[in-house]
Amino acid sequence: MLPYGRQSIDQSDVDAVVAALGSDWLTTGPRVAQFEADIEAVAGAPAVTVTNGTTALHAAYAAAGVGPGDEVVTTPMTFVATASGANLFGAKVIFADVEDETANLDPAAVEAVVTPRTKAITAVDYAGHPAEYDALRKIAERVGAVTIGDAAHAIGSTYHGRPVGTLADLTTFSFFPTKNLTTAEGGAVASTRADLLARARTFRNIGMVRDQDKLRHPDEGGWFYEVQSFGLNFRLPDLLCALGSSQLARLAGFKAERQRLTARYDELLGDVPGLRLPVQREGVDPMRHLYPVRVLDGRRREVYDRMREAGIGVQVNYIPVYWHPVYEDLGYQRGMCPVAEAFYAEQLSLPLFVGLTDADQDRVVEALRNILGS
Ligand SMILES: *Cc1c(COP(=O)(O)O)cnc(C)c1O
Numbered sequence: 001m002l003p004y005g006r007q008s009i010d011q012s013d014v015d016a017v018v019a020a021l022g023s024d025w026l027t028t029g030p031r032v033a034q035f036e037a038d039i040e041a042v043a044g045a046p047a048v049t050v051t052n053g054t055t056a057l058h059a060a061y062a063a064a065g066v067g068p069g070d071e072v073v074t075t076p077m078t079f080v081a082t083a084s085g086a087n088l089f090g091a092k093v094i095f096a097d098v099e100d101e102t103a104n105l106d107p108a109a110v111e112a113v114v115t116p117r118t119k120a121i122t123a124v125d126y127a128g129h130p131a132e133y134d135a136l137r138k139i140a141e142r143v144g145a146v147t148i149g150d151a152a153h154a155i156g157s158t159y160h161g162r163p164v165g166t167l168a169d170l171t172t173f174s175f176f177p178t179k180n181l182t183t184a185e186g187g188a189v190a191s192t193r194a195d196l197l198a199r200a201r202t203f204r205n206i207g208m209v210r211d212q213d214k215l216r217h218p219d220e221g222g223w224f225y226e227v228q229s230f231g232l233n234f235r236l237p238d239l240l241c242a243l244g245s246s247q248l249a250r251l252a253g254f255k256a257e258r259q260r261l262t263a264r265y266d267e268l269l270g271d272v273p274g275l276r277l278p279v280q281r282e283g284v285d286p287m288r289h290l291y292p293v294r295v296l297d298g299r300r301r302e303v304y305d306r307m308r309e310a311g312i313g314v315q316v317n318y319i320p321v322y323w324h325p326v327y328e329d330l331g332y333q334r335g336m337c338p339v340a341e342a343f344y345a346e347q348l349s350l351p352l353f354v355g356l357t358d359a360d361q362d363r364v365v366e367a368l369r370n371i372l373g374s
Contacts, residue, residue, distance in 0.1 A: 001308075001311050001312070001313045002311060002312050002313055002351050002356075002360055002363070002364070003178075003313045003351060003353070004178070004290075004313045004314060004315040004349050004350070004351050004352070004353075005177075005178030005179075005289075005290075005315075005351070005352065005353045006177060006178065006353045006355065007177040007178075007182045007353075008250070008254065008353070008354040008355050009182075010250070012246050012249070012250075013243055013246045013247060015246075016242040016243060016245065016246035017239055017242050017243050017246075019242065020238050020239045020241075020242035021239060023238070025238045026237055026238055026239055027235060027237035027238055027239075028235065028238070029238040030238070031238040031239075031241040031242045031245065032049060032235075032236065032237075032238060032241045034241065034245055035049055035236075035241035035242075035244045035245045035248075036048060036049055036188070038244070038245045038248045038249075039155075039165075039173070039188050039190065039244075039248065040165075040190070041248075042155060042156060042163065042165070042248060042251060043155065043163055043164065043165025043166070043171065043173075043190045044162070044163040044165045044166040044190075045165045045166050045171070045190040045191055045192045045197075046190065046191065046194075046197055047165070047173075047188045047189065047190040047191075047197075048188060048189050048190075048197060048200050048201045048204060049186065049187070049188045049204075049235075049236040049241060049244070050186075050187045050188060050189060050204050050234040050235075050236060051185055051186065051187065051234045051235070051236055052174060052175075052176065052185045052186060052187045053079075053081065053150075053152045053172060053173065053174025053175075053176060053179075053187040054081040054085070054174075054187070055187060055204070055232075055234040056172035056173060056174065056187035056188060056189050057081050057082060057085035057122075057148075057150060057172050058085045058088065058232075058234070059172075059189050059200045059203050059204050059234060060085070060148050060170040060172050060189050060200060061085045061086050061088075061089050061091075061120065061148075062089070062199065062200065062203040062231070063170060063189070063191070063196045063197070063199040063200040063203065064119060064120045064146040064148065064169075064170065064196065065119070065199075066086050066089045066091045066119050066120055067089050067090055067091065067119075068089075068090035068091070069090075069091075069117065070086075070089075070090075070091040070092070070117060070118075070119035070120075071091060071092045071093075071094050071115060071117045071118045071119060072086035072091045072092070072093050072094065072118070072119060072120045072121075072122060073093075073094045073095075073096050073110055073113055073114060073118055073120070073121045073122070073145075074086070074093060074094075074095065074096070074105070074121070074122040074123070074124075074321075075095070075096065075098055075104070075105040075122075075123065075124050075126075075321075075340070076095045076097075076098070076320040076321045076322055076336075076337050076340045077098045077103045077104075077124070077126060077318055077320065077321075077340045077343060077344070078124040078126070078150060078318055078321060079152070079318060079321075080321050080324060082122055082124055082150045082321070083095070083122075083321050083327075084321075084326075086120070086122070091119065092117075093327075094113050094118075095320075095321065095322050095332070095336060095337055095340075096109035096110045096112070096113050096337070097109040097337040097338065097339045097340055098126075098337065098339050098340045098343065099132075099339070100339050100342075100343070101279055101281075102126060102129050102131075102279070102281065103126040103127070103292070103340070103343050103347075104123060104124065104125070104126050104129065104130075104131040104132065105121075105123040105124065105131050105132075105136065106339070107132050107135035107136055107139060109337075110136060110139055111139055114139055114142075114143045114145070115143070116143060116144075118140075118143045118144075118145045119145055119146065120145055120146045120147070120148050121136055121139065121140050121145050121146075121147050121148070122147075122148040122149075122150060123136055123147070123148070123149055123150065123168065124149075124150045124151075124152075124153070125149065125150070125151050125153050125154030125157060125164060125286075126153065126290075126292075127153055127278060127286075127288070127289055127290040127291075127292050127317075128153045128154045128157050128180070128258075128286040128287040128288050128289040128290065129154075129157070129278075129280065129281070129284060129286045130149075130154060130157050130158075130159040130164055130167060130284055130286065131149065131167075133147065133149065133159065133167035133168055136168075137168075140169075146169045146170065146196070147168040147169045147170070148168055148169065148170045148171070148172070149164065149167055149168035149170070149171040149172070150172050151164045151165070151171050151172060151173055152172065152173060152174035152176075152179060152187075153179070153180070153287070153289035153290065154180075154286070154287055154289065155173050155179075155180055155181065155251070155287060156180060156251050156252075156254075156255050156287040157284070157285065157286045157287045158284070158285045159283065159284055159285075160283040160284075161283075164287075165190040166192055169191060169192065169193055169196060170189060170190070170191045170193075170196055170200070171189070171190045171191070172187065172188070172189050172190075173187055173188045173189075173190070174186075174187045175187060175188075175240075175244060175247075178353075179289065180251070180254060180255075180258070180287050180289055181244070181247035181248060181250070181251055181254065182243070182247060183236065183240040183241070183243045183244040183247070184240060184243070185240070186236050186240050186241075186244060187236075188236075199229075202228075202229065202231060203229070203231040203232065203234070204231065204232070204233070204234035204235060205231060205233070205234075205235060206227065206231045206232065206233055207227040207228060207229045207230050207231030208225050208226075208227055208231070209225060209226050209227070209228050210225045214228075216228070253354075254287075254354050255287050255288075257354045258287060258288040258289070258352065258353075258354065259288055261288070261291075261352055261356055261361060262278075262288040262291055262352070264358070264361060265277075265291050265350065265352075265361065265365070268361070268362070268365045269293070269365060269368070272365075272368060272369055272372055273372055273373070274295065274296045274297050274299065274372045275293050275294065275295060275296065275368070275372065276293065276294035276296060276346070277293055278291065278292050278293070288352065289352075290317060290349045290352060291349060291350045291351075291352040292317060292347055292348070292349050293347075293348050293349075293350060294343070294346035294347060294348075295346050295347075295348050295372075296346060299371075299372070300316075300345065300346050300347070300348055302371070303348060303368070303371050303372070304316065304348060306367075306371050307348075307364075307367055307368070307371070310367045312350075312351065312363070312364055312367055313351060314348050314349060314350060314351070315348075315349040316344070316347055316348060316349070317347060317349050318344070318347075319344065320334075320337065320340050320341055320344050322334075322336060322337075350364055350368075351364055
């Protein structure tokens with residue numbers, strides 16, 4: 001089966017991991033700070049590494065101080081972790097609808113649901129296309145909320161020349177193998193605000209504080225540390241950070257290849273009937289994580305099944321988050337976000353990854369053409 005996404009590992013990646021394995025530090029060593037600095041160079045803001053994109057969101061909600069009585073406004077057109085991280089802290093999640101064009105959080109829909117209780121507004125850069133953060137930030141500032149960007153798809157994207165990582169107060173990344181770069185499992189939180197990043201950093205290390213000038217009882221001795229807030233162990237080991245730095249050195253090449261394959265899909269699929277192709281807004285230079293088409297005329301399920309039968313691993317991104325029984329059981333009902341649901345009903349992600357050959361891509365296009373009849 002041709003996958004919809006997969007990693008690209010070369011000899012430089014293998015060498016980096018082997019070198020880390022032979023070093024003194026398997027975890028909590030110098031390769032962690034190195035990878036964090038390398039992320040900052042791309043994201044434009046200091047970063048803290050964590051074990052995956054889900055724990056990155058968890059740490060971001062911890063940093064934002066989300067808790068019981070708070071509301072978090074987010075998109076339903078995402079992986080469940082974007083929202084569930086807030087639920088785990090006892091907050092109420094409010095789903096606002098998306099824009100038809102990009103499937104990103106619609107600022108007008110957010111405007112309609114924010115309240116003085118809104119603690120965070122979390123957008124997703126769907127498929128790698130940055131959300132409308134300038135509009136979202138204005139709303140957040142008015143109600144005193146923090147903006148969070150779930151950029152699991154979007155490391156390396158820019159918006160009017162500004163990198164993803166600087167667009168929201170907190171930005172989270174995932175380094176799962178299907179994403180734009182991989183550490184097997186891995187993730188990061190970046191922030192333009194030192195106070196928020198410090199809280200994420202402390203949270204990912206069990207809440208431990210060692211800085212002499214931050215200790216409540218500083219005279220105990222050299223071994224002393226304090227836990228001043230609750231946290232978890234979300235540390236990404238040096239082995240995986242070594243892989244991350246090596247992959248990041250290849251990121252510009254990954255981006256160019258994803259953009260080339262996207263342009264090729266645009267060209268080859270332009271005249272196929274019954275399809276709507278993804279768009280790119282003015283001023284955006286996206287990392288193309290997904291190639292999401294819309295299959296019209298109620299044929300998405302048929303096309304999904306027939307592509308899979310042909311050995312082409314298409315995917316649906318995403319099931320609206322509030323359709324999951326864990327939300328259904330809290331009273332969320334289908335129909336809440338009609339634009340997102342209409343998008344979901346037609347959405348299909350075609351294979352897109354570094355290493356997809358032109359011949360593979362031609363096979364995907366031919367299979368689609370056969371099914372849709374042109
Ligand atoms: C992949 C993904 C996550 C979760 O990342 P993991 O590393 O798999 O935990 C969160 N949000 C979005 C939008 C994702 O695509």
